[in-house]
Amino acid sequence: MSTSAKPSAPAPATVTDPLTEAVRAIDTTALDCIQVNAAVLAHATHGPHAHLELGGRLRFAPRFGEGRRLPTVEQTPAHQIAWMGGSLGLVLDARRPLTEGRALLDLLPEDGSPLYVVGDAWRMPWLPYHGHQHMDHSVLLRVADGGTRVEAVDAYDNETPYGRAEPVVCAYSRSQVAALFDGSSVLPVTVRSAPPAHRPVSETLAENARDADLLLAGDTPARYAAAFRDRPDQQEACMALLLETWLLNRSRRLHAAWAAHHAPGSTLAHTARDQAAAWDDLAGQCYLAARRVQRGRPVPPQIYTSLVELLRADARFAVQAAGTGPGETMPQEPAEVRRTVVETVADILGTAPEAVAATDDLSRLDGYASFQMVETVERLEDSYGVEFAPGDLEPAALRRVDGLVDLVLRTTAGAEVAHP
Template sequence: MTAVTEAAATPTAPPTVPPTAAASGPDTAAVLSAERAGRLDCVQSNLAQLADDLHGPDAHLALGAALRFRPRPGPHGLPTVEPALEDQLATAASAGLAETARWTAVQPDALAGLAREHGRLYVVADSFAMPWLPYHGQRHMEHSYLVAPHGERALVVDAYSSHTPWGVAAPVRWVTDWSTLPVSSLVLRFDPVPAPEAEPYGDHAGIEEYVAAYAAHPDRVAALDQLTTETWLLARSRALHAAFLATRPGPLDERTAAHVLRLGRLAEQAFLAFRRVQRGRPEPGGLLPDVAAALHADRELFGTPDPVRAAVAEVVADVVGVPADEVRAAPALTALPGFHSFEVVEVVEALEERFGVEFDPDDLLPENLHRLDGLCALVTAAGAAR
């Protein structure tokens, strides 16, 4: 699954219905609205459709309970926040879906037989060969859909929604011949089970290394192309998490909606930067610092609270004279107004006094002293050495 260059592509006309297909299917529930589908990627969207069909509206929001920033190796030697397919599928349990059967490398005629025997199935295949998508004949990537028998034909439901360079992918229901469907890399049967009580969870690691990899990559077109995907994924996953949080007791933090909007704008900026560089124009200078700042704000808003980090931020805030929220959100302490070398000395002394530690002189380097993460690492290491 990849969502490259989808974040801010200009909408065009929807894909033409292939001659063998016709909109139909009164025997299935309505496809997710475009608004709800707009919070989901192309693996989640049809897990969400199943969850809502089997458990009722908004059951799919549990897919957004756990929020992670755990980059893994991705295209072009760059890190990616896109989860592995199996990790994505594992989240189905949170929405009350239990995998009860699995097949791989399934031809269309075999898929027809499986659907007649087992009913509606969840399918992963190559979007390049899916005639209802604008990716058809344009882009290879893993994409999901649901399929069930409809007389002698196939009823395809695809709840995915996105703007792409080749047109709009909108939630659809199609009746088509089985022969028009692609070879399936993976076919799953899900059965309903009681959904566990979902609790919000945030896990963030490696922000600085992630941003640095994109800043240092020599192929700027490839880096910005992938960054467009990354910011698109971040924006959607945070929108889904926010929608899940809205179902919890108590008011939603007013910063949440602003943060989701901020990530959506970053996705647009990444796409525009990609297109500019693709055309041989200069790369905008502020994009990656903005990404870093947004990711730090993301950790502060959604991450598991870190008492050491909170205390270090308070010390820095007292020394510099700015709110602790600004310290936590800053990509580097040097970005704070008025921060200078004299205040670095004050910060070091204040931290040693606050935590009752003494830093190793060899560790007092700019890369450790000019970032909140670096100061936290100093405090942790000094505490462990006592």
């Protein structure tokens, strides 16, 4: 059967299906095509926000190719799979690559749990890349209808040159699926649950800062930008740079979402958001440059300068976010701490910040009970890189925004290192 075989009507999504619920719940526009379906698995396994742990590390680690190859920040699927599992609370066990569709079908769990698969987007008819462009792409496959059919669950969301890719759940016959994956290399990855990741925010920020110190001490951003600027074939360079800035933009948006979740309203969250917005602007400029060079017009030279400046701004932000150093403190502004407290409680309850700010007694809010009080305390400790004294955790104070603000201000004022 041809690989262009069309799927049947999309499988009906039930409200109890954790995969389709996860696809709807996640902001998939901050994830690349390898991350996105692993993120769905994390959400389905550990609940909302679990996938955001992919965004904690603020990375810039380009691979400089030999010969005429341009550098790239894109990592191989095998490399991404190796580090994603620990962040997501999953055991991702990559098997040997296959080239036979029926061998892939034999790996599908009979209980309907998903198999994570990386294949060629050229062979996936639900994607606009189908029949147009070869590229690695992930999908979740699972048996349905008593094993007679197979569902493809793909949360990828992106505007492509061939049309829009949108999250889908498609059902195929087993023979169709075997035909779709026959003759191309497919990497199957079995999935098991592991304990969810609970890495302290301060540890992640410190690791980001160590990487950033090395970047600021060297010339990697300048070398990286120069490779594209000095490429004789500027059409090739601009198309490659468009992909690079797309990847960097998505990773910075994911980092901003991670920061907003762990430290809502904080300097960390606001600066991460501003950096992500700057990357969004640069990605737009690179798209414009690629279109101009395709029409024989010169490339706006400022995109290369902007690229270097933005990479170095990322690094300075990472150093600042990790604190000022042992023995020093970073005084907190009361208004900013109040905003952080309000947004933290609002995020935990899934309610509007205005409702939290207007409430004298948080226990009057629907859902704010002992469990939510504990989560608020833990989130604020993570946000500011401190540990509240047990004697300060009075229920009367923890039920009031003012009480929580005072707790943060007193604790950070006495801490050796306070994180924004």
